[in-house]
Amino acid sequence: MSPDRAIDRAENETDDLVRLAIMRMFVDEARPPAPNELASIVGIPQAAVEASLRRLHDAHVIVLAPGTPLVWMANPFSALPTPFEVRSGDRRWWGNCIWDALGVLAMIGTDGEVRTSCPDCGEPLRLGVRDGEIGGDTAVVHYSTPAAQWWDDIGST
Protein backbone atom coordinates (compact mmCIF):
# COMPACT_ATOMS: atom_id res chain seq x y z
CA MET A 1 0.00 0.00 0.00
CA SER A 2 1.33 3.45 -0.89
CA PRO A 3 1.91 5.96 1.93
CA ASP A 4 -0.90 8.15 0.54
CA ARG A 5 -3.38 5.28 0.59
CA ALA A 6 -2.33 4.34 4.10
CA ILE A 7 -2.99 7.91 5.22
CA ASP A 8 -6.38 7.89 3.49
CA ARG A 9 -7.33 4.67 5.24
CA ALA A 10 -6.21 6.00 8.64
CA GLU A 11 -8.21 9.18 8.06
CA ASN A 12 -11.28 7.18 7.04
CA GLU A 13 -11.03 5.10 10.21
CA THR A 14 -10.61 8.21 12.36
CA ASP A 15 -13.53 9.91 10.64
CA ASP A 16 -15.78 6.91 11.29
CA LEU A 17 -14.84 6.89 14.99
CA VAL A 18 -15.49 10.63 15.24
CA ARG A 19 -18.80 10.30 13.39
CA LEU A 20 -19.95 7.44 15.62
CA ALA A 21 -18.98 9.33 18.79
CA ILE A 22 -21.06 12.30 17.59
CA MET A 23 -24.06 10.12 16.80
CA ARG A 24 -23.90 8.20 20.07
CA MET A 25 -23.77 11.34 22.16
CA PHE A 26 -26.69 12.80 20.21
CA VAL A 27 -28.66 9.61 20.91
CA ASP A 28 -27.77 9.55 24.61
CA GLU A 29 -27.64 13.26 25.48
CA ALA A 30 -29.37 15.06 22.57
CA ARG A 31 -26.22 17.11 21.96
CA PRO A 32 -22.98 16.70 20.03
CA PRO A 33 -19.64 16.37 21.80
CA ALA A 34 -17.31 19.38 21.71
CA PRO A 35 -13.93 18.88 20.00
CA ASN A 36 -12.13 18.41 23.33
CA GLU A 37 -14.67 15.76 24.34
CA LEU A 38 -14.21 14.00 21.01
CA ALA A 39 -10.44 14.03 21.53
CA SER A 40 -10.94 12.27 24.85
CA ILE A 41 -13.52 9.77 23.53
CA VAL A 42 -11.61 8.82 20.39
CA GLY A 43 -8.17 9.12 21.96
CA ILE A 44 -6.53 11.46 19.46
CA PRO A 45 -5.27 15.06 19.69
CA GLN A 46 -7.85 17.83 19.40
CA ALA A 47 -6.15 19.13 16.24
CA ALA A 48 -6.72 15.72 14.63
CA VAL A 49 -10.36 15.81 15.75
CA GLU A 50 -10.84 19.23 14.18
CA ALA A 51 -9.25 18.06 10.93
CA SER A 52 -11.62 15.07 10.95
CA LEU A 53 -14.64 17.29 11.62
CA ARG A 54 -13.66 19.44 8.65
CA ARG A 55 -13.39 16.38 6.38
CA LEU A 56 -16.79 15.12 7.56
CA HIS A 57 -18.25 18.58 6.94
CA ASP A 58 -16.74 18.77 3.45
CA ALA A 59 -18.14 15.30 2.69
CA HIS A 60 -21.64 16.43 3.78
CA VAL A 61 -21.71 13.85 6.59
CA ILE A 62 -22.09 16.56 9.24
CA VAL A 63 -22.55 20.33 9.20
CA LEU A 64 -20.33 22.57 11.33
CA ALA A 65 -21.56 25.88 12.68
CA PRO A 66 -20.11 28.52 10.33
CA GLY A 67 -16.55 29.49 11.24
CA THR A 68 -16.30 27.01 14.12
CA PRO A 69 -15.31 23.38 14.76
CA LEU A 70 -18.65 22.83 16.53
CA VAL A 71 -21.22 20.36 15.18
CA TRP A 72 -24.47 22.03 14.13
CA MET A 73 -26.11 19.10 12.38
CA ALA A 74 -25.37 15.41 12.16
CA ASN A 75 -28.43 14.24 10.27
CA PRO A 76 -30.94 13.41 11.51
CA PHE A 77 -29.99 15.47 14.60
CA SER A 78 -29.72 19.20 15.14
CA ALA A 79 -27.65 20.63 17.98
CA LEU A 80 -29.96 23.64 18.10
CA PRO A 81 -33.71 23.64 18.78
CA THR A 82 -35.81 23.49 15.61
CA PRO A 83 -39.55 23.39 14.83
CA PHE A 84 -39.25 19.55 14.77
CA GLU A 85 -39.26 18.16 18.29
CA VAL A 86 -38.85 14.42 18.74
CA ARG A 87 -39.87 12.67 21.94
CA SER A 88 -39.55 9.11 23.14
CA GLY A 89 -40.42 8.50 26.77
CA ASP A 90 -38.59 11.18 28.72
CA ARG A 91 -36.01 11.68 25.97
CA ARG A 92 -36.14 14.62 23.55
CA TRP A 93 -34.19 15.54 20.44
CA TRP A 94 -34.44 18.07 17.60
CA GLY A 95 -34.64 17.05 13.94
CA ASN A 96 -33.61 19.34 11.08
CA CYS A 97 -36.83 18.78 9.13
CA ILE A 98 -39.75 16.36 9.14
CA TRP A 99 -37.66 13.76 7.27
CA ASP A 100 -34.94 13.96 9.92
CA ALA A 101 -37.38 14.08 12.84
CA LEU A 102 -38.93 10.80 11.73
CA GLY A 103 -35.41 9.62 10.95
CA VAL A 104 -34.43 9.96 14.63
CA LEU A 105 -37.12 7.46 15.62
CA ALA A 106 -36.36 5.22 12.63
CA MET A 107 -32.62 5.20 13.28
CA ILE A 108 -32.88 4.50 17.01
CA GLY A 109 -35.70 2.03 16.40
CA THR A 110 -37.95 3.33 19.11
CA ASP A 111 -41.56 4.35 19.54
CA GLY A 112 -42.08 8.07 19.91
CA GLU A 113 -43.68 11.25 18.68
CA VAL A 114 -42.80 14.17 16.42
CA ARG A 115 -44.27 17.55 17.24
CA THR A 116 -44.31 20.43 14.80
CA SER A 117 -46.81 22.91 13.40
CA CYS A 118 -48.19 23.73 9.98
CA PRO A 119 -46.09 26.58 8.48
CA ASP A 120 -49.24 27.99 6.86
CA CYS A 121 -52.00 27.85 9.46
CA GLY A 122 -49.90 27.31 12.57
CA GLU A 123 -51.93 24.36 13.72
CA PRO A 124 -49.94 22.00 15.97
CA LEU A 125 -49.29 18.66 14.26
CA ARG A 126 -48.22 15.43 15.87
CA LEU A 127 -47.09 12.17 14.29
CA GLY A 128 -46.62 9.05 16.36
CA VAL A 129 -44.64 5.89 15.76
CA ARG A 130 -45.55 2.66 17.49
CA ASP A 131 -44.18 -0.78 16.68
CA GLY A 132 -42.74 0.54 13.44
CA GLU A 133 -46.04 2.00 12.21
CA ILE A 134 -46.73 5.70 11.67
CA GLY A 135 -49.94 7.41 12.79
CA GLY A 136 -51.18 10.67 14.20
CA ASP A 137 -52.68 13.82 12.69
CA THR A 138 -53.75 14.07 9.08
CA ALA A 139 -50.97 15.92 7.28
CA VAL A 140 -48.84 16.00 4.14
CA VAL A 141 -45.12 16.56 3.57
CA HIS A 142 -43.84 19.24 1.21
CA TYR A 143 -40.39 19.32 -0.41
CA SER A 144 -39.82 22.76 -1.90
CA THR A 145 -36.24 22.22 -3.11
CA PRO A 146 -35.24 19.68 -5.79
CA ALA A 147 -32.90 16.98 -4.50
CA ALA A 148 -29.91 18.17 -6.52
CA GLN A 149 -30.03 21.53 -4.69
CA TRP A 150 -30.45 20.33 -1.09
CA TRP A 151 -26.83 20.98 -0.16
CA ASP A 152 -26.66 24.40 -1.83
CA ASP A 153 -27.98 25.90 1.41
CA ILE A 154 -28.45 23.03 3.83
CA GLY A 155 -29.46 25.35 6.67
CA SER A 156 -32.60 26.39 4.82
CA THR A 157 -33.20 23.00 3.19
Next chain:
Amino acid sequence: MLLFRSEEDIERWSDLRGTPRGEVMSVEQQWRLARAWFKDRLRPGYRRRTADEAEAVFAEIGLTGPFWSLRG
Protein backbone atom coordinates in the same frame (compact mmCIF):
# COMPACT_ATOMS: atom_id res chain seq x y z
CA MET B 1 -39.04 19.37 4.23
CA LEU B 2 -42.03 20.64 6.16
CA LEU B 3 -45.23 19.11 7.47
CA PHE B 4 -48.48 20.84 6.48
CA ARG B 5 -52.04 20.30 7.56
CA SER B 6 -53.24 19.89 3.97
CA GLU B 7 -52.35 20.46 0.33
CA GLU B 8 -54.41 23.67 0.48
CA ASP B 9 -52.03 24.94 3.15
CA ILE B 10 -49.08 24.14 0.88
CA GLU B 11 -50.70 26.07 -2.01
CA ARG B 12 -51.39 29.12 0.18
CA TRP B 13 -47.93 29.07 1.78
CA SER B 14 -46.20 28.74 -1.59
CA ASP B 15 -48.31 31.55 -3.09
CA LEU B 16 -47.58 33.87 -0.16
CA ARG B 17 -43.85 33.25 -0.46
CA GLY B 18 -43.93 33.49 -4.22
CA THR B 19 -42.15 30.16 -4.53
CA PRO B 20 -43.11 27.33 -6.85
CA ARG B 21 -44.81 24.35 -5.32
CA GLY B 22 -42.39 21.45 -5.00
CA GLU B 23 -43.26 17.83 -4.37
CA VAL B 24 -45.86 16.50 -1.95
CA MET B 25 -45.72 13.12 -0.29
CA SER B 26 -47.83 11.31 2.25
CA VAL B 27 -46.80 10.87 5.85
CA GLU B 28 -46.59 7.12 5.25
CA GLN B 29 -44.25 7.65 2.29
CA GLN B 30 -42.08 10.00 4.36
CA TRP B 31 -41.87 7.41 7.13
CA ARG B 32 -40.75 4.77 4.64
CA LEU B 33 -38.11 7.15 3.30
CA ALA B 34 -36.89 7.97 6.84
CA ARG B 35 -36.60 4.27 7.68
CA ALA B 36 -34.73 3.41 4.49
CA TRP B 37 -32.48 6.47 4.69
CA PHE B 38 -31.36 6.31 8.31
CA LYS B 39 -31.43 2.58 9.06
CA ASP B 40 -27.64 2.19 8.90
CA ARG B 41 -26.54 5.56 10.28
CA LEU B 42 -25.50 4.22 13.71
CA ARG B 43 -23.42 1.40 12.28
CA PRO B 44 -19.62 1.51 12.05
CA GLY B 45 -18.42 1.95 8.50
CA TYR B 46 -21.44 3.95 7.32
CA ARG B 47 -20.60 6.00 4.26
CA ARG B 48 -22.62 8.59 2.45
CA ARG B 49 -24.64 7.18 -0.45
CA THR B 50 -23.57 7.83 -4.01
CA ALA B 51 -26.06 9.64 -6.23
CA ASP B 52 -27.01 6.31 -7.81
CA GLU B 53 -27.59 4.69 -4.42
CA ALA B 54 -29.61 7.62 -3.12
CA GLU B 55 -31.79 7.71 -6.24
CA ALA B 56 -32.37 3.96 -5.85
CA VAL B 57 -33.71 4.57 -2.33
CA PHE B 58 -36.00 7.30 -3.65
CA ALA B 59 -37.22 5.05 -6.46
CA GLU B 60 -38.02 2.21 -4.04
CA ILE B 61 -40.71 4.34 -2.47
CA GLY B 62 -41.97 5.80 -5.72
CA LEU B 63 -39.98 9.05 -5.84
CA THR B 64 -38.83 9.37 -9.43
CA GLY B 65 -38.48 12.12 -12.02
CA PRO B 66 -36.35 15.27 -12.34
CA PHE B 67 -37.17 16.58 -8.84
CA TRP B 68 -35.53 13.53 -7.25
CA SER B 69 -32.50 13.46 -9.55
CA LEU B 70 -29.17 14.19 -7.83
CA ARG B 71 -27.32 14.95 -11.03
CA GLY B 72 -28.14 18.65 -11.14
